[in-house]
Amino acid sequence: MEICPYLEETFKIVGRSWNGLIINYLSRCTDYTAHFSDMKRDLKTITPRALSIKLTDLGEWGLVEKKIVSTSPVSIIYELTEKGRALAEALKPMEDWARTYIELENEVKAK
Numbered sequence: 001m002e003i004c005p006y007l008e009e010t011f012k013i014v015g016r017s018w019n020g021l022i023i024n025y026l027s028r029c030t031d032y033t034a035h036f037s038d039m040k041r042d043l044k045t046i047t048p049r050a051l052s053i054k055l056t057d058l059g060e061w062g063l064v065e066k067k068i069v070s071t072s073p074v075s076i077i078y079e080l081t082e083k084g085r086a087l088a089e090a091l092k093p094m095e096d097w098a099r100t101y102i103e104l105e106n107e108v109k110a111k
Contacts, residue, residue, distance in 0.1 A: 013061055013087075018046055018054045020091060023063065023080065027088035032080040033067075039078070063087060 014020040025039060026032050040051055055078055058064040063084035069075040080088060 010087075013058075013063070014091065016054075016057075018043070018050065019058060022051075022054055022058060023084060023088050024091060024095070026064065026078065026080045027085065032085060033077045035075065035077055058084070 014023070021043060022039065025043060026034055029038075036048075036051065036055075040046065040048055043051065046054075055064055055066070059066060061083075062081055065079050065081050067077050067079055069077060
């Protein structure tokens with residue numbers, strides 16, 4: 001039996017460290033946008049260098065767009081594209097599955 005090549009390519013994207021979490025994060029933001037500093041603050045353990053690389057990679061896949069906002073001072077935001085939003089929507093059933101079947105460390109300690 002052959003593996004679906006489309007699913008294989010999808011997992012090459014979301015299976016890499018941080019990619020799925022960044023997509024999920026942006027999908028929860030107002031207007032699907034966030035500043036680099038906000039993402040760095042909220043995705044606590046990612047390094048600035050790793051976040052920069054991941055945003056560039058996601059941009060190359062057409063999932064995230066870097067936008068320069070003409071304010072004073074100039075502001076840079078990252079926005080999920082239509083393609084990125086569709087992927088975020090496709091990941092929601094996976095999140096539902098995880099909430100049902102995955103036990104987090106802090107939940108184990110609380111029991």
